[in-house]
Every structure is written in structure tokens, then in C-alpha cells.
Amino acid sequence: MDDLVFIIDSREKLPYKFSGPSEVRTLTTGDYSVVGLENRIAIERKSIDDLIGCLTRDRDRFTRELERGQAMDYFALVVETTLDDLAHGKYQSQMTVKAAVQSVLAVSVKFRMPVWFVGNRAHGRRVTESLLFKFHRWATTTTTDLVLTNKTVKKRKKEKNRRVSSD
Secondary structure: OOOOOOOEEOOOOOOOOOEEEEEEEEEOOOOOOOOOOOOOOOEEEOHHHHHHHHHHHHHHHHHHHHHHHHOOOOOEEEEEOOOOHOOOOOOOOOOOOHHHHHHHHHHHHHHHOEEEEEEHHHHHHHHHHHHHEEEEEEEHHHHHHHHHHHHHHHHHHHHHHHHHHHH
């Protein structure tokens, strides 16, 4: 992790403490990223109640965040609970369990975004740090693949816009 510096969004209320150096900055997208790769990778962190809020009352804001994440090479959602907790309604909301689970699956598919149910906050920190580390290693050793990935993302966006406008 020689030149890896983590970025923690300045709006994070309870930021993770990583094993390597980190800086607090305002990120356009997500809660965590890596210095120099802010436009390529972001991790969005949610507690179960935060997630449910994003799927209900804050859905428009959350959708805009996910749309920005689509332009990145890697954008993921780390949820500090288990899928079992979600499926058993262990959250503070009137949202039905079926609606909550199906909404998470729908946003994962629609926005091509992995959703990591990590069980708890400690695992969330470890998964987030590991994802950022692995992306940093990949991005700094495979520049040709990175360029191809960006071209692929732009091509997909053009195709999507073409499909939407023809409907």
C-alpha cells in the first residue's frame, strides 16, 4: 500500500479508520475512494436504516448518487447488516420486507452495482478497505485495461441513451 491514500467523504458521520493513510475530503460520489482515482472508484456505506431511508423517502437523491456511480469503473454499496436482517425486517420503517429486498436487487441490476451485505460495521471497514486496495492495485498496474474499461462505459451510455430515446 505504498502510495495508496484513502479518501473519506467529509460528510461521513462515523468514518471508518483504515490501516493506511487517509484524507478527509468532499467526494462527489460515495463515501470512500482513493487519492488520484476519485472519478474511477467509490464505495457507498449504509447502515440498514440508512439503506431503507434511501429506498423510500430519499430515493431521488439516492438514484442520482447511483447514476453518478455508473460512470465509474467500480462503484459498490457496502451495507452494515446481513441480508437475513433485511429479509426479516430488522429496520425502522413501514417498508415491507418484500419491497425492501426487491428494491435492493433492482438497484443492483439497474445500476450494475455490487451490494455487499457485510454483517456489521467492523466487517464493513475491512471489506471497504480491501475493495479500495484491490482496485488501486489493479488500476495502477493495468493501464491498458483501464482505458478499455472507460471506453466500454462510454459506449454503454451511448447505447442506453439511444435505446431510451427510441422508446
